[in-house]
Amino acid sequence: MLMLVCPYCGVTAEETEFAPGGEAHLSRVGPDGSDEAFEAYLFARANPKGVHLERWRHAYGCGKWFLAARCTATLEVFGTYPAQSKGPPPAVLDRIADRRGAGAAARVGRGAPDAS
Amino acid sequence: MRLETGGRLIDRTRPLRFRFDDRWMTGLAGDTLASALIGQGRILMGRSFKYHRPRGPVAAGLEEPNALVTLGTGARAEPNVRATQTELFQGLRADSQNRWPSLAFDLMAANDLVSRFLPAGFYYKTFIRPRAAWKHLFEPAIRRAAGLGPAPKAADPDRYDQVYAFCDVLVAGGGVAGLAAALAAARTGARVMLFEQAPHWGGRAPVDGGTVAGGDPAGWVAAAVAELAAMPDVTLRTRATVAAVHDHGYVLVEERLTDHLGGGPGPRRRLWRIRAGRVVNACGAFERPLAFPGNDRPGVMLASALRDYVVNWAVAPGPAAVVVTNNDDAYRTALALRRAGISVPVIADARPAADGPLPQAARAAGIRVATGTGIAGTVGRGRVVAVQLCDAGGGGHVTETIPCDAVAMSGGWSPAVHLWSQPGGRLRWDEAGAMFVPDPDHPPTGAAGEPIVTCAGAAAGALRLPDCIASGARAGDPAAAAPPAEAEAEAPLLPVWVMPSGAGPRKRAKMWLDFQNDVKVSDVELAAREGYRSVEHTKRYTTLGMATDQGKLSNVNGLAVLAQALDEAIPRVGTTTFRPPFVPVTIGALAGEARGAVFQPLRRTPLHDWHAAHGAVWEPVGLWRRPYCYPRANESRADAVAREVLNTRRALGLLDASTLGKIVVKGPDAGRFLDMIYTGAMSSLPVGRCRYGLLCNEQGFLIDDGVVARLAEDTWLCHTTSGGADRIHVWMEDWLQTEWWNWRVFTLNLTEQLAQIAVVGPHARKALEALGGMDVSKAALPFMHWAEGTLAGIPARVFRISFSGELSYEVAVPADRGVELWERLVAAGGPLGVMPYGTEALHVMRAEKGFIMIGDETDGTVIPQDLGLGWAISARKPDYLGKRGQMRPALADPDRWRLVGLMTLDGSVIPEGAYAVGAGRNANGQTATEGRVTSTYFSPTLNRGIALGLIRRGPERMGEVLTFAAEGRRVQARIVSPVFHDPEGKAQDV
Amino acid sequence: MSRYSVFAIVREGLRHHTGWPRAWASPEPRARYDAIVVGAGGHGLATAYYLGRNHGITDVAVLEKGWLGGGNTGRNTTIIRSNYLQDPSAAIYEKSRALYETLSQELNYNVMFSPRGVMMLAQTEHEVRGYRRTAAANALQGVETEFIGPRRVKELCPIMNIDGPRYPVLGALWQPRGGTGRHDAVAWGYARACSQMGMHIIENCAVTGITVEGGQVRGVDTTRGPIGCDRLGLVVAGHSSQLADMAGFRLPIESLCLQALVSEPIKPCMDVVVMANTVHGYMSQSDKGEMVIGGGTDGFNNYTQRGSHHHIEETLRALVETFPMLSRLKMLRQWGGIVDMTGDRSPLISKTPVGGIFVNCGWGTGGFKAIPGSGWAMAELMAKGEPGPLAAEFSMFRFREGRFIDESVAAGVAH
């Protein structure tokens, strides 16, 4: 059973305090999007065997959504960060590069976190 | 037999009476059931699974595969309990298992006579024809023969406790390695938990001898325990088995609290759920049997087990025991037996030479050592009376037959790596020790990828006392110094997987690998021959290692035999996966406290007790309980519902609506946000007004509905369904936090803060006026408006909304004043004919009006357009959640099933779930359908059956008659408007 | 190749079983095959078997990364039923169930199909409505089910507590011809039959790449060298996304861990399969006597085959409430399997964006029961290049059109 750090509470808590929320950093496709784009947004999942960026909610804690970089093959957690991000922060990317190589970090890198 | 002297664990001054099957016997305090039975001369304790062969204990601890009994009687009977671990107590009752009619005379043993025709996997090759015979003949017979103990009949009367705990270092195993690890770790100031499955500390060391810190190991053990016990942040438990190490250091420990006392006032067992910074696995090692012909005969035991029985409990099967081995350690057994006055006619050592200190000591003690010697067979019915010696390397030509009461066998040791392997630690093959040991280069890893398990002592392959205790100290603290320890040097063992190595098929069919499941060398070889060559195939085909000991004794021997059969190296064959638990865990302990009243939370509304006191029958709504109806004396539920409907339509009804979700949404961007969340426009809703709203998921499917009220310029109150309260609040926060996080909106779920009461019916206004405090006239509070004020002195918010079509107000007050308001309404409503009504009347009334119900008309595949709710979708809005989804071809298809009313031609009620039968069959030969019933009721108002349904192009087919099928009947019904009652809406327009 | 029978057993018994042939051969891979099926689990082997049996295509290789039947085929709770709500599901699961009825005879291998009956408990009014609806649908679909009352439930399963108090049993959806089978035997039996048709079953052969030229598949690279083919079936539950990735497309799939456990064996006490949706657990008793128990899946992507323990606790809590006698039994073993979850929890038997590549996956938590029907439909798709009626609705492109086959409507519980 996983242990995760809520980036808002700073608390390290067990999985039963959290609710999983699927793949992170999906960009919403609205009425202007094509059928293909909308299908990809709702259904086509990366589902990697390796580093996965995913959503979690501190359901029994502060109630906030956050994001985690986790290895689906070993369950290692490379870091968690606020949901208000366009991509993993440098510290998390560095940890991924350190543990899984620069390639793995590059695959999940999506530019700098959103400052606003 | 019980020896005159010795027995370090027994108290000869405290005899205990116990019953095995139908015989009462006497044992001693400190005995296990197994040692007590051996003390009474009883070796036969069970029957094997497949051939029902007689079985005696082969081990003395948790790895025992044979001596399984049903412990206790009645509701407290527990099947498949290991006699070797069962502490004796006054009045203990145990029964043997898997035999009929009796343990000594088991008719099922007939299987044994034809065993040559029942090899591994025989059932895959036969019982094939005739087809029906499998279910009706063969399978029932197999099921009856299979299984072990009887199924418990009654509910378990005992309680089980669970506790969460946290520590830096968790040590599994209280032998010298575990104690050294715990001490070393605790001395660094770490929070340490040490668990030992046995009732006593020290593991094998006190039995095996040697010295620690210059003295008897037992002395050091006592001192170590005393030091640990004195430390504040150290937790010590015996009778506590570490069952599993899960990912990220989640450890499960099952503690036996009252079993050894024969019961007690508190919980029977406790499941510890522990988060450990790291785990030290010091669970020791399991001795391996030798695969020689007749090695399953009662009286044949592991050498270490016989040593334990003699040294710990002063019992032995008889006055003479033969030792057969491939290593030096077994000589300790010979010496211990001799010291205890038991004769050892011979030590058969498969090795060409045995000249180490231990063999020399044995010879010095006058024990005959026969090297290069193996066992060709054992003699005896029900128990061993002699062994036949042979050349260990030959084909099994008997050179000598030696009478004996017991055979102590040792094929070497297998480290107990389970807790290392469960979370993913890998193993490597140690040639010298002929054993799988933890591979330090591939440990199981934790949340940060760090190693989370270290193995220490015998579990790490450090079998000799000095290495064992040293590796323990290192595991606890790399900097720690280990206490000095000494033990005799040991010569390397000689791997022996089949004895004698040249044995032919007949002998190989008598060499047991898995004693409980009756898997023999010949079975594994058969599996290999038939191509079940993966170790997993062999396991599954032969059931090797699938018994209740999960292969603790049989796995390594089995895969070694498989490797030989495949002519592969053992490490290439590999092992099967180690799965939790290490030893079986009581299901009650895993279920924990959650029984009866606390099985699940039950949510009560502020008015719950009033409903209960007034005869409500309940309907579960999620975790809530809501009144279904309030039957009066000898009134049926249906009658009660009809009465409640009619009374509400004709006079006045009260409904507890407190479970409805109430979510406040506030902020400069709240309107814009709600316009995205709801299909309709909420930003344009004037303050003081209410609007019905629909919520869809991104697929476009309807997920919830409710009335939204605008409380202030920047504040809205969103009502949801009872089930939706939490779900929709989470849904809103999801979008606010992860998509539109720059929008300035706060939400707050006030569902539990407010009690909400629906006051419904022609007299509703009169009732509120009777309470006084607010103007609820048509002019002051028109339909779909709300007002704030004080009713009967209670601060209240009154919404004029209706789910019944009647004049209706919903009054919200602080939850702690809900009962007060309800009782005031009941009092004030008395003269007006007030009655409470339940959820069923609510459902009937909304159906009479054609109002949809989430979960009835919707099932996750329905869009608002299907339900004729297009009017609640803002066409002007460029976007809302679900809009894009609803644009997809399948959701825009004009042929979709859409909502209509249905009236049976004969006035009857259409069965629930009925489908409208279409023309012909589809490509798969299924009868075509063109719609289904979503809600169906008897309408007291119309005095006939009414239904809502989804029908292909339904609204375009008014007046058509369709055939509905369910429960083997067919019913004809006409498509009508879904609004059955008061279509003009006169009732509420007053 | 010898036929299995009681006579063969006796013959072999008299010569210590030294004459049994290999159940299936382990040949070296050839340079190319008419068709390659990736994945020697039940679905893959059944696909190959029906390619030969129904379509005369026997130049087939079945490639297996590990050991045959070692995926979900060898780690499920062996429930076989077809009481599904939606027409396409009911069609393929009932086809599958019907094939199971005669599978032992067809394969000359006892797969121990045991139609002991499957009941899905209704413990809330909402479930009663849901299962009545399913029963009504099944009647029109040709699936034999009925909604039965609490008394009948108790007769069929005496060890059950039907009185609650929390969730009294209000009834159940009962499928008398549902039941269980021996999961390993299904894989082994199909493998033996494929081998007898001359097909190549190649274990320890992992696909490392897929060769596509001009939008058409040409072959695969494997740990045992490249192998050519014009028809490639991907039947690799748990790793479907990885294979699709090699071929350059994505699937509407997430991989989750589903756990199961068995108790120690006890004497027979339960002759039916019981599934309880409200309290989320299901149970049957194996021929060995073990209570075979399953629950729900983890909510997060996971390839470790090690699930989160709280799901085990939740399932056991629920079952102890419904079966109070369970409490004193012991959990012998727990394990996990990786299941493909699609957007509507229904499978894919489908063409793909790449010519000649077909997928059969997404069976979620219910794959075992579908093995024969799935193989039958997949073989037809691979043989003809177009889906037959059984597979037609299970296209991977249905999500784009919003054409769902949503079974969560009725059965949310894993199976």
Next chain:
Amino acid sequence: MSDVTVTRATPQGMVTLKLPPGDVAWGPALAALGLSVPAVRRLERAGDRAALWMAPDEVLLLVPDPAAALAALAGPLAGAHHLAADVGAARVVFAVAGPRAREVLAKLCPVDLHPAAFPAGSARRTRAAQVACMLWAEAADDLRLSCFRSVEGYVADLLTLSADPAGSVGLFRA
């Protein structure tokens, strides 16, 4: 004399206050109640009032008179994007006190309640068996558990069960 007591605290006035993290109004608002802003997962107490950290944008105020508190907040919050509401009727509070208090809660909550890990003044939202709850430590052996009113009976039953002396574990012994 039992080594742990579980009591349903008298109704406690509560106000939820939400403000953007780091908003300038935080200080003045809590000052208006004589409180300072609680640090992450901390309790700030001043006499009969206290502020509990709930989330980066939320505190729970324990006050004798919610209406008065809301009135006092109105000034400092004027013009700020905020949400303040009386939630006192939504929750109940249990006091779990005595040497065994931490052990009793450890049976229900997956939280390290070692005195060093959860000292006086700590506050934590978590889970009590199957429901959400708020935990805080008024003093070393005086802990409080707050849950929603609808599950009061469930939580009361659990606490009674956990406090049963026959089920004593012996954790956190001094």
